[in-house]
Structure formats: structure tokens, C-alpha cells
Amino acid sequence: MRDWFKRGTPWIWLNAGAVAVSLVMVFGLIGLIAFNGLQHFWPSSVVAFEYQEPGEDVQHVLGEVDAAETLTAAAARERGFEVEDDETLITRYRIKRGNRDVDGRDFVWYAGPNMSEWRYPEDVVVIERRQWGDFIGYLRDVRVDGEVVAEVQDRGDEAWAVFDELYAENRSRLDEIQHIERVEIGAINAQLEEVRLAERRLEADATLSEEQRTEQASALAEERERWEEEYAELEERRDELIDEVARYAIGLETAAGEQVVIAMGDVVKPWRPNAMSTWEKMAFYVGDFWDFVSGYPREANTEGGIMPAIFGTVLMTMVMAVFVTPFGVLAAIYLREYAKQGPITRMIRISVNNLAGVPSIVFGVFGLGFFVYFVGGGVDQMFFSERLPSPTFGKGGILWASLTLALLTLPVVIVSTEEGLSRIPSDVRNGALALGATKAEMLWRVVVPLATPAMITGLILAVARAAGEVAPLMLVGVVKLAPQLPVDGSFPFIHLERSFMHLGFHIFDVGFQSPNVEAGRPLVYATSLILVLVIIVLNLTAISIRNYLREKYRAQSD
Numbered sequence: 001m002r003d004w005f006k007r008g009t010p011w012i013w014l015n016a017g018a019v020a021v022s023l024v025m026v027f028g029l030i031g032l033i034a035f036n037g038l039q040h041f042w043p044s045s046v047v048a049f050e051y052q053e054p055g056e057d058v059q060h061v062l063g064e065v066d067a068a069e070t071l072t073a074a075a076a077r078e079r080g081f082e083v084e085d086d087e088t089l090i091t092r093y094r095i096k097r098g099n100r101d102v103d104g105r106d107f108v109w110y111a112g113p114n115m116s117e118w119r120y121p122e123d124v125v126v127i128e129r130r131q132w133g134d135f136i137g138y139l140r141d142v143r144v145d146g147e148v149v150a151e152v153q154d155r156g157d158e159a160w161a162v163f164d165e166l167y168a169e170n171r172s173r174l175d176e177i178q179h180i181e182r183v184e185i186g187a188i189n190a191q192l193e194e195v196r197l198a199e200r201r202l203e204a205d206a207t208l209s210e211e212q213r214t215e216q217a218s219a220l221a222e223e224r225e226r227w228e229e230e231y232a233e234l235e236e237r238r239d240e241l242i243d244e245v246a247r248y249a250i251g252l253e254t255a256a257g258e259q260v261v262i263a264m265g266d267v268v269k270p271w272r273p274n275a276m277s278t279w280e281k282m283a284f285y286v287g288d289f290w291d292f293v294s295g296y297p298r299e300a301n302t303e304g305g306i307m308p309a310i311f312g313t314v315l316m317t318m319v320m321a322v323f324v325t326p327f328g329v330l331a332a333i334y335l336r337e338y339a340k341q342g343p344i345t346r347m348i349r350i351s352v353n354n355l356a357g358v359p360s361i362v363f364g365v366f367g368l369g370f371f372v373y374f375v376g377g378g379v380d381q382m383f384f385s386e387r388l389p390s391p392t393f394g395k396g397g398i399l400w401a402s403l404t405l406a407l408l409t410l411p412v413v414i415v416s417t418e419e420g421l422s423r424i425p426s427d428v429r430n431g432a433l434a435l436g437a438t439k440a441e442m443l444w445r446v447v448v449p450l451a452t453p454a455m456i457t458g459l460i461l462a463v464a465r466a467a468g469e470v471a472p473l474m475l476v477g478v479v480k481l482a483p484q485l486p487v488d489g490s491f492p493f494i495h496l497e498r499s500f501m502h503l504g505f506h507i508f509d510v511g512f513q514s515p516n517v518e519a520g521r522p523l524v525y526a527t528s529l530i531l532v533l534v535i536i537v538l539n540l541t542a543i544s545i546r547n548y549l550r551e552k553y554r555a556q557s558d
Contacts, residue, residue, distance in 0.1 A: 030532060037525030041288040043273040043281050046124045046136060047095075048255065050116040062124065062136055062255035063097040066107060066518070076111075098126070098134035099254055100516075106133055107518040122275040123152070125252070128268040130298060133519060135262065141251040142166065143261070148251070163270075166248050170264045173241045180238045183489070188231045190490045195224045200386040292526065297481060301510050302520040306527055308482055312398065312500035313534055315486055317467045319402035319496065320409070324462055327406070328413025329455050335414070336421045337443055356411035364472030367404030372396060372476060392497055396477035398486050399496035404476050405469060409462035416461065420454020421447065449549075456546035460539050467535045470504035478505045480513075503531040 044064040051059045068091055076090045091112040100106050127135040142150040142162050150159035199220055202213065248264035269291075271284060295305025339345045376393035384392040393399070424447050432442035470478075479499040486498045507527050514520040 030529075033525050033529045033532065037522060037527075037529045038289070040522030040526055041285050041292065043126070043271055043276060043284050043288075045120055045273050046126065047118045048121055048124070049118050051110050051114055053111075053114050060255040060257070061095060061097065061110065063095040063108075064136070065093055066096045067094040068092070094518075096134075096136075096518075097255075098136040099260075101132040102254055102258060102260060106516060120274045122272070124274050125270055125272050127252075127262065127270045128303070129262065130266045130268055133299065133303065133516070135252060135260070137255065137260070138253045139163065139250060140253050140259070143249045143251060145247050146249075163250060166264060167267060167270065170245050170248060170267070173245050174265060177238055177241050177245075180234055180241075184234050185231065185238075186484065186488070187490055188227055188234065191227050192224065192231070195220055195227065197386045204386070293530065297506075300515055301480065301506060302514050302516050302523060306501075306503065306506060306530065308485060309501040309503045309506040309527070310530060310534065311485055311487075312478075312482070313467060313503045313531070314538070316398050316402050316405070316473075316500065316502065317463055317538060319398065320405045320466050321459060321463060323403060324406040324409050324413055325455070325459055328410050328458060328462075329417050331410075332414045332417035332421065333443070333448070336418050337447070352411045352414050356415075359471075360408055360469055361471040361475075363404050363408045364475040366407070367400055367472060367476040368396075371400040371403055376400065395497075396475070396479075396499055397497040398477055398500045401473050401477035401500070402496075404472050405466040408469065408472065409466050412461045412465070413455070413458035416458025417451065417455045420451035420457070423454070424450050453546045453550040456542055456549065460542045460546070463538050463542060464535055467538060468504055468531065470502070470508055473502055473505060478502045480505075480509055503527055503534065507531065 046062060046064055048060075048062050051061050071090045071092060073088050073090075076088075092109050093112065093115075094107055094109050096107055097103060098106060121138075123138055125137065125139045129135060139152050139160070141148045141152065142159055144166075150162040152159045199217070202208070202216055202220065205213075208216070242265075245265040246263065249261050250264065250267070252260045252262060254260060269288075273281070276284065292305045293310070294307050296308060297306065298304035335345060335348065339348075372395065376391070376395065376397075379393040380388060380391055428446060428450070429442055432446045433439070437445070477499050479501065482499055482501045484495075484498060486495050486500055487493060488495070507524055510520040510527065511517075511524040
């Protein structure tokens, strides 16, 4: 036994066990997030039943089974259920009924003993709407200009065919409307804003003669008129499409028999889960998940997609990496290779290490005061005075968020790079100097390339931390909903002064600020999974670059 301990075998097994437990915890956490998030996109079957509590009328219920739990007799009595036997266990079910505009609540708990036998009617339709969440009920008719053109009772599948045809036509019209509003009209508004700023600059320019001022003002007026004509044409086309979409509607019926009319323009996606085969459900699942990844959010972020948040997270992380890598590497090279090793250098290293332990919200406060108010306000005064009092850089934006996170992760890059430089043998340095290289040539052509993998390691750690930070971003640029992406077709194409959406803040907003917590809970898990995948992809990209450089310089050294 003593020899067994001396050989270190138990410590090897202890380390292996710790690694195994850590892997199980990591994969278990990711699996839990994936399970709770991805099941949201599966078209669950809709159940129909009658529900009656003692002394109350019968309720007709239609909805998806969202959760179930078993209650003891005491717990059941606390919730108002009548239980005679203390040994009795009651199962209650949380049903997603939808129809929030009709019934007031999406999710309701029902006691199992008070429920009739479940049925799965095939003619049930679930409609995802642009407002008020899902509608769950029965399609009764299709209407054009207020007149019924097809009824399900009379024409059966033919009415569904009419609905599907009109829905496909309206979907293309709605896509065109969104393109006009988000892209074409946005581009014209940007040009009109440039004309307005040019007119303000012209008014403030005292160096021009009256003739020059009149000539330039006339040119700007002509340009404004041209853009306004294009804007009017687009607005007219958009109004025509809106009027065309407004002609169509569908009549539906709730489980309680209440008639509801929904405009076809409010229909995002319809499906009949009880009539779908397994393959149809799988195809729907893939399409619904893609819509979530590539779409825009709606309904206080509890509906729709998260594409702006994904884009903002990736762009912010890349801009942060562009800033933090050169500054961190240069600082580490100076501290290791050029600075005189003494008390001042040791104090700087201690300060760098302590900086890594500062709470992230402190960096956010610093970024707000220094970058946003001081630097951004100064830039506005110097270069964008014609836009004031509307700030351009003197407000939260992706540039200031990236710089704030660059400061946050700078110690990680400095420490990793210093460690990489310290691992380079002194024989390599002396050999380069002996062959006639200067210190700068030895450093930049021999030492730095060999330490590049360590620099990339620091970048990997910086990206992993920065991509998941939320607290500082809430002060320096992240918003609940960004109407415009930081990238578009208007010069300079990448607008780093704009506010942006972030996956981490999106999770916080949907999970804790949402007016409909039950509806937003699956999206919290799904968004968390996407954030983890984004971080993994960014890290794998950096790791592949590090491995490539390691093999490259290893081959050169051999």
C-alpha cells in the first residue's frame, strides 16, 4: 500500500475521476439545455377534453400538454382540490391553451381526476400569430373582402386548399413589405438624413459666398426631392401590398365555441399537429428551428427569432478580438523582453493580475463614463456637430462595448503571452543573436512566431469570457430590441456606433423581464444553447488556427 501511494497511482486515479466528473457535468448541463430548448420546436399534439370541478360548469379545453406533476393529498388540498383519502395522489397537467386574446391566459393547470378522456381531433389547427401568441382551435371558413368564400363544414379539404393558397400568396406579400420597410425605405431615410446634415453644414459655413450658397442649396434641394419621390413610390407600393393583405381573413372557433376572425396578415405559420405524420413533423421541426435562428424577435422577445442577437454577439466578439490581441501582445512583449525587471515592473504585473479579478460591472461603469460620455461625446463635438443634440458616438454602441470587453479580457491575453514568451529557450535567442540578428530581428522573426500559439490561447480565453458577459454590456450598447443591424448597405457599411442585441442579454430579458414567463421559458433554454454553440464555434476556430501555427513553426524549427 505504501509503495502504491509512493508511485502516485491514487493521485492519477483521483485526477482522472475529477476530469470524468467534470466532463459528465458539462455534457449533462449542455444536454439539459438542449432537451428543454429544442423540444419547443416540435409540433406537439393537441388534446381535447372536458373539465369540471365540483359545483362548476363543464369547460371544453383544447391545448398542448406542457407539463405534469404529481401532488400529495395535503398539497392538493392547499391548491383547492377535494381529496378524501390522505393516501391519494393527484396528477395535474399544465395545458397550453393559447388564445391569450380570448381567454386571458396561455397556460392553465388542470387536475387529472376532473378531466374526461383525452381526444386528439385531426381538424385542430394551431396558428402562430404576429400578436397574442398562438391560437388553438378549429378552422371554420376563409373570407375575402369580408365575404365567406369557403367553409370547412361544406367543402372540407377544398377549404383547406383555399386557405393554403391564400396563405402562401400573403406570405410573399408580407416578405416584400418587410423588405421595403427594413431595407429600401431604411436606405432612403439614410440618404435623406445625409441631405439634412449637408444642409445644416451649409448653413453653418460662413466661408461661402451667397452665390455658392445658393448653388449648393439648390443642388441639395434637388437631391432631397429625388429621394422623397423614391420614398413616395415605395410607400405607395407598401400601402398597396398592405391593402391587398387586409382583404383576406379566416374564421376560427375556440374549444368553447367562440367565433374568432383573424386577418391573414397576422398569420405567421399554421399547422395541424394531430393530422401530421412523423416525417411531416420532422420537416416542420427543422423549418421552425431555422426560423428561430434566422428570424427577428416579436411579442416582447417571447416570439420570433434571435438572428439580430446572434449577429450582434459574433460581431462584438470579433471587434473585441481585433482590439485586445495587438494591445495584449505588445504589452506582454514589452514587459517580458524590453522592460527592466524591477519593482515597477513587478508592480505592473501585480496590477494586471488584480485587474483580472475586478467585477465586470465596474468595467461597464468605466466604459460608460470614459468611452461613451468622454470619448464619444468629444468625437460628436469634433466630427458630428451637425447631428447634435442627437448623439452619434456619444451613446452606447458596439464599438464601446467591444473596447470595454477588450479592457476586461486584456489581462488574460497579457498573462498568456508572457507565459508563452517565457517558455522560449534562451538558446534560441542566443543562437539568433550569434548569427548576427539584432534584438528586434531576433524577437519578431524568431521568438514571437514561436510564442504565437500561446497568444492564440489567450485570445481563446478572452473570447470565451467576452462572448458570455452581460453586465457591462447593459451600460455600453446592448438594447432589448435593435431596429437596425450594425451592418447594412449604406456607407460605411459597418456601423460600429449603433446599439445592438446580444444573446446573453436576450436570455436575461426573456427569462426575467418577460410579461409571459411560461411562453418565454423554452426560448431561454434555446437561446442559451445557441450562445453555447456560438462560443464553441468561435473557440474551435481559434484552436484550429493555434494548432496550424504550432505545427507550422514546429516544422520550421525542426
